[in-house]
Amino acid sequence: MKNPIYLDYAATTPVEFKVAKKMMNYLTIDGIFGNPASRSHKFGWEAEEVIDIARNEISELIGSDSREIVFTSGATEANNLAIKGIAFFHRKKGNHIITSKTEHKSVLDACRYLESVGFSVTYLTPKNNGIIDLNDLKKNINKNTILVSIMHVNNETGIIQDITNISKICRSHDIFFHVDATQSVGKIAINLKNLFVDLMSFSAHKIYGPKGIGGLYVRRKPRVRLSALSHGGGHERGMRAGTLPVHQIVGMGESFKLARKKINDDFIHLTNLRNDLWNGIKNIEEVYLNSDLKQGAPHILNVSFNYIEGESLIMALKDLAISSGSACTSSSLEPSYVLRALGIKDELAHSSIRFSIGRFTTKEEIQHTVKSVHKSIHRLRALSPLWEMFKSGVDLNSIEWDHT
Ligand SMILES: Cc1ncc(COP(=O)(O)O)c(C=O)c1O
Missing domain, CATH: 3.90.1150.10 (Aspartate Aminotransferase, domain 1)
Known part of the structure; x- marks a missing residue:
């Protein structure tokens, strides 16, 4: 032991041996180390091919189309891209966002930032069992609401939100719905084909893949458009610039494949x-x-x-x-x-x-x-001493503590 x-x-998982071993083949001179954006030679084509394979594996696990995956450095970045990306692209339509008080800091801090630049954010308080009250959600939707961001599984408690019904409410109001699924992907079955989810964040290192790589699902039909947060090179269909880390993505693809099997x-x-x-x-x-x-x-x-x-x-x-x-x-x-x-x-x-x-x-x-x-x-x-007092029947709430 x-x-x-x-x-x-x-917090994180160890990388599966099979995943780590596979990643080694995409780093060195005797492996596939090319830049997938290099369109003029075999090194680039080979790299692009393995990226496509990984995209397919990821899509298989969550029920998406491989063209709906945007690679990011992890779920923190995916959450930022989803929330700020939707807010900035659609700000002419409205400036109101709904989320919950129990979201991960990467969602809450992105929302706080948006408040500082003129957006208005409602932070729903869940019921005592941790679940968002759907009537409360409906009541808080107004004509300026453009986005609802609610996590699937909470990282501290493991509480699962009813994303099926939240997705229906959002679609019926023509509002984008983003799900932070970092703690649920690979642990509980998700099929995006059966959900009206528009954007979904996930991360490889929570399911036995490498750290520093994750993704954002961005729905194609109906098409979801968002503003990029990083510019240059036009990678990931213009949504996230930067050379793709091939070994990380291959590792992520393999860990998602294993997750699907297991x-x-x-x-x-x-x-x-x-x-x-x-x-x-x-x-x-x-x-x-x-x-x-x-x-x-x-x-x-x-x-x-x-x-x-x-x-x-x-x-x-x-x-x-x-x-x-x-x-x-x-x-x-x-x-x-x-x-x-x-x-x-x-x-x-x-x-x-x-x-x-x-x-x-x-x-x-x-x-x-x-x-x-x-x-x-x-x-x-x-x-x-508190335990001793409790055991001897003292009502600790009745005590006035001296804080001087
Ligand atoms: C629910 C949730 N969202 C987002 C994140 C951030 O993920 P990453 O480490 O990939 O940035 C975490 C990680 O702790 C998480 O548990």
Whole structure:
């Protein structure tokens, strides 16, 4: 067993050996290293051919046409391209965007930026179960609304949004719908042919592909037009300039191909392990589930241990690689904005831990994790005056703390 045990697959995944091995063939002089934009020789043609193969593999997994894929450096860039690209291209039509308070920072920060240049953004508060209220969405649509951006699977809780019905609402109002599917692609089946989704972001490193490569699906029928954020060279049909990183794209194509083959087995494996983990820790006193076992994604389990600081628990659990809040925001000591938006009180948001499991997680690792969590919680609570007060029946809410 590795030490520490890696339980942070929602932050990133290791590259599959098969993927890494394949990427090696697209870098060196004895491989296919050409620039796919070189139209005048074999090196360029070969590179373009493998890019096309990768585009097809990616499309197969999500049910798109290969001409609908725009390569980006990852989902952060794809989210920026979708949101700012639509906003700037269609600003004459309207200046209002709808998103939710539980989106990834790359969506929220892109929206904040648009507010600073004159757009108006509505941030929907989900219901306490984390799901967007469809009536609330409808109520907030106005004649200036041009875009709705709602994620598929939340990266902190694993909560799944009803993108089917959101896509219908958007289409019936003639509004573009963007989905950040970074945490769902390859984990739960998506078929864009059956959805009215106009734009969808994804990233290779969340599904056993390399970091630094991702993509944006941009619908062709009806055609979605957006402004580019980078200019030069006219790559990716004018939507994203820059030489394509062939080895990264080949790696991404291979990881998507593997995901398609393994999606059902992965789903069962992840669901079983996530349930084992929860069943192993749910009897700990004052433990709260912030995920949904029935309707959530299978790889994320977010729990709060009352009367324990998430950060001190992480320090105590040195044998586990886990995160409190999301990886991107855990450098701040603010409690998770996602959990707060679900109405979870600050103390519980502060005491939350995200376990995220993956293809390489084993039953033994989960058994070890359960034991380790029990031991650390017991030890930390034995040292906690708050826990002692709680156990002796003191109502902690009635105490007036002296903050001087
Ligand atoms: C939901 C979600 N969106 C976007 C991103 C950003 O992805 P990338 O690392 O590819 O930029 C992440 C990564 O943490 C994510 O979980």
